[in-house]
Amino acid sequence: MGLTIQDLNVSFGHENVISKLNLELDTSEIIAILGPSGCGKTTLLRTIAGLQTQSSGRITLNGERIDAIPCESRGIGMLFQRPVLFPFKDLLGNILFAYQKKNQRDMNDVRSVIQEMGLEGKEHQAIETLSGGEAQRVVLARALLTKPRLLLLDEPLSALDVDLRRKIAKEMRSTLKTRGIPAIHVTHDPIEAEIIGDRVIHWTDLQPGGDDEE
Numbered sequence: 011m012g013l014t015i016q017d018l019n020v021s022f023g024h025e026n027v028i029s030k031l032n033l034e035l036d037t038s039e040i041i042a043i044l045g046p047s048g049c050g051k052t053t054l055l056r057t058i059a060g061l062q063t064q065s066s067g068r069i070t071l072n073g074e075r076i077d078a079i080p081c082e083s084r085g086i087g088m089l090f091q092r093p094v095l096f097p098f099k100d101l102l103g104n105i106l107f108a109y110q111k112k113n114q115r116d117m118n119d120v121r122s123v124i125q126e127m128g129l130e131g132k133e134h135q136a137i138e139t140l141s142g143g144e145a146q147r148v149v150l151a152r153a154l155l156t157k158p159r160l161l162l163l164d165e166p167l168s169a170l171d172v173d174l175r176r177k178i179a180k181e182m183r184s185t186l187k188t189r190g191i192p193a194i195h196v197t198h199d200p201i202e203a204e205i206i207g208d209r210v211i212h213w214t215d216l217q218p219g220g221d222d223e224e
Contacts, residue, residue, distance in 0.1 A: 011072045012037045012192060018067035020057055027053050031216050038190045042203035045213025051196035055162040059086050071159055087158035089166040093145040095137050102133040105151050123151045126185050143174050163195040179205040
């Protein structure tokens with residue numbers, strides 16, 4: 011099953027930002043969408059997550075129509091360009107924030123995620139002392155612990171230097187594939203797109219008149 015988007019339209023006032031967009035994402039597949047800033051990539055992710063209202067169309071995840079349910083009920087995780095972290099919590103406290111509404115915490119899973127993200131030994135480190143790469147690893151770890159049905163990646167590596175960006179892209183791909191989590195990653199960097207995606211799709215090809223795959 012996976013994600014299916016049919017004839018999606020999103021407008022801001024009289025401006026049509028997304029027009030008749032169709033997209034399919036298989037279970038456990040990672041798609042990288044490549045396009046310049048301002049083309050509508052972030053709007054697409056926000057609409058899938060339920061943070062932006064669509065004008066028309068249909069969004070289905072694992073056979074369930076999700077476009078009519080609140081964002082908090084969709085089971086979708088999202089990473090943004092700038093990591094959202096709490097300065098009053100240490101690294102572990104930020105990761106455990108994913109569990110704040112759970113009755114039980116699987117600390118074995120927490121330790122496993124911390125190890126996967128290369129953050130062992132830094133659990134009690136202050137947030138302001140983290141590097142940009144470490145900060146993004148923290149938000150990814152936090153997202154993984156929620157066991158999302160789908161993960162949306164809105165250029166989370168764009169603020170990092172090129173070498174680090176591509177290194178973490180490889181780590182993210184490996185982690186997502188190991189855990190079987192499907193994802194949509196949007197970027198303007200074609201090499202980053204090739205590293206992380208099972209498929210690379212150009213934004214222009216998602217609009218009417220183009221193919222949907224590179």
